[in-house]
Amino acid sequence: MGNAIYQIRFASMTLQEFGQNVFRSGILTPKENVLFFEKFSGIEGASEVWNLSEKRARERTLPRCCRFDDYGVCWVEFGMCTWEHTICVSFSKSVHFHGVYLLGNEGEEYDVKLEVFSQLVEKKLLSQLDSRGIAGFEVMLPIPIQVKANDLVLLKATITGSDIVRYGSGGRKKVETNGMTVLFFNTPGVYSGVTTVEHGQFDEIIFSKIKHDI
Secondary structure, three states: OHHHHHHOOHHHOOHHHHHHHHHOOOOOOHHHHHHHHHHHOOOOOOOOOOOOOOOOHHHHHOOEEEOOOEEEEEEOOOOOEEEEEEEEEEEOOOEEEEEEEEEOOOOOEEEEEEEEOOEEEEEEEEOEEOOOOOEEEEEEEEEEEEEOOOOOEEEEEEEEEOOEEEEEEOOOOEEEEOOEEEEEEOOOHHHOOOOOOOOEOOOEEEEEEOOOOO
């Protein structure tokens, strides 16, 4: 393949795809394999020949469930702040859960920690306008989680950033999308945060359908 191999976006694969299809093929050198495995593990590296961008062209094409009808903004008094947001979600069919779209002020940088089941993602992300003109950022799991039909999933996002706080309003408890029903529930007790079914964070839920229910 010569230098054409450097045009392949290995970094846009999931860890599972890379391990099963690229690593096992022997197409890359041991040093190159380590470079990509470190990337999938969240270790930032640099390469003069490989594109290590996390941007995945296909992520925008994954099914999304948007739960808000309107958006607002408020100011907090003490500048930089940290908020904990939680919501519960369930799907009427089995899915792979990929991530969420959170809201932010365009051009501001945020420290984000997303917890889903036992998976934890921590990143520094820059809020940008998406194709709808809504400012925010995607937080994607390195490996999608399989979720059985009607299982309740607790999502928790801890966001530290600007004194401008954006939020969604007019949230729907039930959304019909891609041939399935997605339900949202307030989180009880110690898990409850500033987000509810009616307003707050978790603008979009990003998932893909599983062909055969598990």
